[in-house]
Amino acid sequence: MLRAPLLRGSGTKTVTRRKHKTFRQSSRVTAIRSYHESKPMLIRKSPELRYSQVTPRAAYLNRRHFLAAGIGGLAALRQAKAGAKLSASKSSFSTSEPLTPLEAITHYNNFYEFGTDKEDPSKNAYKLKTSPWTVKVEGAVAKSTVLDLDAIFKIAPLEERIYRHRCVERWSMVIPWIGFPLNALLKKVDPTAKAKYVAFESLYDSKSMLPSAFAGINFPYIEGLRMDEAMHPLTLLAVGLYGENLPNQDGAPIRLVVPWKYGYKSIKSIVKIKLVEKEPPTTWNLSASNEYGFYSNVNPERDHPRWSQTKERRIGEFRLRDTVKFNGYGDQVASLYNGMDLIRKYY
């Protein structure tokens, strides 16, 4: 997805033309049901940037080899199991925009540990064993701890937060997450004065997940936030969506959701949270530091070096939308970045 050669002269016009061409080229249209409506809806499955366009050829070929070797094979036909019902209160932080259908949220994913095409996680993530599960919370805290799932579900009352979700690849969705604010967990461990950043780590299980060399990024997947971003009330630890436990391909059993940042900050299947003094390394920044910054706030004024960020495609819609700075959450979060150069230095 996130790297490689393409889109020369990525001005808005060029990109728009190219996107329309991609739409016409793709004839795959899937009938799906929306959460709130019983009427079938039409969704076009056509990634903005095809994988072969944005991924180095070696990684692309390796992925094909991986699938041909049968690791994805027959078993890939199995689907990740649906989760248990969760009760959650409605949150005032929710948008009232129409929800993206569950089918799209669970079949158009980025979860490189389970494959690098959008449909791969839905085919392969059933291999993720989500129970037993623990999250280690450590570092600059007075009360380091290891939380099992029971403890995680008791940290704070669950809320339904309907957030916009914007990927750096220019597609977006609206997702009814279920979760609780990350700050509820952080307050429990009593951060010390040295806690300036929070580092997150995903599970990596070499038996059930793609090797790093095939995926083209290092595993375990790692991410980070500055402490004030982590403590912000919008920053969510999600344990479910659409009223049920998280589907595996969406990052079960617990993932981060930071709605004003590009989706790659929202790390899945978290096993470790460490409070640290220095800005922690992050997976996509390690992979291409000129393309993926630490902050990664949604920003139409800061193009990706290889494509424009002025427009986005909401999954299920035909017309492109304007990208909104901070993904529309500017009123709540813009002040976190006062005085920072979000174009050149802290993108």
Ligand code: MTE
């Ligand atoms: N977390 C892990 N562990 N592995 C990944 O490959 N992909 C990231 C992020 N979290 C990723 C991850 C990217 S690039 C995006 S856009 C979002 O997850 C996608 O979330 P979704 O599949 O639920 O839409």
